[in-house]
Amino acid sequence: PTKGLKASKKLIELAKKKKNPYYELVGMSLVDYVYKNNVDYKKLLVSSNLTIAKSVKIRDFRREIEAYASKSWALMHLGMLSEAKKILDNTQEIFKELSSDNDDDVEVMGVFMAAYAEFYNLQEKDVESIKKDHAALDYFLKIKNNDNRNMHLIDTYSNMGLSYSYTQKTDSAYFYFQAAKDLIPITKSYSKKSENIIYFGLGSGYNTQKKHKEAITYLMKSLEISKQNGYEDIYVESLNQLSVSFKTSNNKDNLYYKKYLLAKEEYENKNKLKSEEIATIKENNLSFFDRNKTMIFFSIVISALSFVIITLFLSNKNKNTEKKYQKAAQIVEEKSEEITGLKSKINDNHGEVLQLAKDNSPFFLKRFAEIYDKVYNGLVKKYPELSDTQLKILLLSYLNFSTKDIAASTNTSPRTVQTHKYNIRKVINILPDEDFIKWVRDFENRL
Template identity: 30%
Template sequence: MKIMLKNILYIIISLLASKSLKSQEWSSFFESSKSRVEKQKINILLDSAEKKYQIMDIEASYQYADKALSYSKKADYSLGRAYSHFYIGHAMIRFLRFNTGLKHLMLAEKEEYSKNDPLLMAEISITSSIPSDYIPSFSINDAKKELRKGFVFIDKIEDKKTRNLIKIKAYNNFSRMYFNEGKWDSLYYSLKKTNGIISEQHGIDIPAQQLTEFYMYKGLLLSKKLKHDSAKYYINRSMSIANKFNYKDKSRIYLALGLMAEKQKKNDSALIYYLKSLENMEELGNRYNIPTIHYQISRVYRELKNFKKANEYDAKTVVLQNNLQSQKEYDDFSKTVLNKFLLSQKEDEAKKDIYMCAFAAILSLSIILSIYYLIKKHKSAKKTINDQEEVIAKGNEKNQLLEQKVNESFNIIIQLAKDSDPGFLTRFGEVYPDFINALLKIDPKLMTSELTFCAYLYLNFSSKEIAQYTFVTPRAVQIRKNRLRKKLNILSDEDIYLWLKNLT
């Protein structure tokens, strides 16, 4: 034992005395070890953020990611910064802080590490599509564009299992959009693609969030087709998976059960599910769908003739919407989206400038080649004219697409109104936010039902048409008009339709 200790002591003294191991090298060795320890600590925090993210414990995921970001900045760790910004961005979007969320996603996208991680880039694109449900300036088409961009990165993922899992997530987002749009054939196609991937994976290692969403939307589609038993089976299966894997965000599953119960005229059951959905959202601090839930609860209370409770939830909806608007996240989000577009445009222009410089250098050299240059110049001039004509043609095409987009939005609103769809007012508010804001400025206490009635009038529906679509008599519609005149101080000799139109 003594001999071994002497040998160890001799080795240490020899190393210290060695000229080859200078003090700078010792310093570098310790610094490198410290850096590895720091990165290890950051990776542990990011693993925790990922686990909480998968079960939708958003607040916990944010807290781990925020700590990881702080350490990553000090350690100058690109991977750590990239994933920290991603998890924080996702959390902010779930908390309806869209502008802050998008800024973090953009920072994640810009990190040097992200350029070589197609999985992270795909996740960023998928997450960036979420605000389409809530931001008028960020349409569903914009969100679909983000998702399609995500598929470009998904195809670059080498590991088949990883590629399949992120595809499920992307298709679930498509399913959400198609459900919100009421495009049932497209929803069926999206669910079919998801089902094929789940079968290919044999249902193994698929995150709870993706399975619960898939079965939930499958159940809602079957409910729409009035196949209530099958619908209940799949939505209950969604709930069973959420319970098994401790998936915390069950609000949309409760919402789906409520919608299904309401379709079956089981209003008492529907109310229980809607209240559970609301309780789950408030417990998680997730305001994602609270206005929708308030609206559904109000509707059911009216069906149950409890008008006091219905009015109470109408008022809560208005207060929440006003609070959200006062945070200015919506306007700021639009600016951030625009800045993102302009930044992308500048990068494209920079690349074009490089190409143009190279072309100019080659062109300069070609002057020496005498007559050949003249011929080349003639062809270049002709090409420029063709390019200009092509730019003009593309500009006209963009204008036509924009006009088509506006018409599509209007047609969707008209159809929702005719179907007396619960999502009519939400969609109308996205397209005509100034009108809703103008009404609430006149009378902040306007109920959801009154705002909906104003929306019908704004769209020039006659009393007879409103009666038909809302299942009341034309006389009842006229009485509502008179009450609205008194509430908004509209003179009796003034055309109520023109008065409402002039608000915007």
């Protein structure tokens, strides 16, 4: 990737000297590609904006669509999903400027659909993600150049395999992983990241089937590729799956396990600042607190007190009515002050828990258990097999944290959180098509 970035920038400089805007734009698109694969989304956001401006200026619709796909990719991975969705929806209007008979045009339309699939993938909407991957596949299959077609098929098959694995359809997942793997030997140029996904997907699949020793071979290969190429998202996923493999196989003295511990520490130290930066970017766009239950509670109390006033007023039509009404009004005023104080306390307590969660504080679990004791104790008693990490993800979900929110607060990747959620679904039997946050929010009512 480093060599690719240098070569792309050199191409841009040379194109500027030769006053060739076409090759300048090609170089800019390649820069976007490198930043995207290196998971450097802040730089991708900047570079894709420059590419969009250049492509609009010289009316290159194909590069414009490609750049918009890159920009949406950056935004969605930075947690700005609504902005990414708006770009994806609007960009499809430019498709009419392209030709379905041109390999380059068909290719970029497929790349765009793959970005749409990733948008749903990040939100754990795997069914919608698979549909968009199939749409991308339809475009890529039209590419006449064998090597170029195979390159994109490897990308799409590997992503589809991953999506199917998250919907617990292991047979379909294995089929697509194997289809991608079979194309690699006959394809001259392909994305190393897709090969990385294949090894990771097969390894995590073996973990799901409790074939942990078989999983280790694939996951260590995944770890090696991701570390060599700087694919931080897959790197942390491989570490997570390896922890499952070694923990279950009780083989903690294994050389690979020691290597895993060292690699894990190295990644966490390297990734900490980046996660904090992403969290800062998102901070002003988050809204966690659902006040519905609180407002319903206070409405009931106010209604009950109002009923008391009306009853007293109507049942005492004598000379003491006014005095009794005044007394009732005084009671209501006192109770209203109590309610206001209680409401303030609830808001303060929730705000405290929320801040502890966002700061990834070690006191979060303890404070949550004190304030939301019914939810906490209910989960612990009903599902004692939950790990501390799984329990924490459930509690954060109760606070309306999305997958991206949890990743930002815990200094992990969205894929890691997604994997944990997948395992949680299996432990406590949450259906694949059931909304994860809604299930957790409704848990209290089912006790």
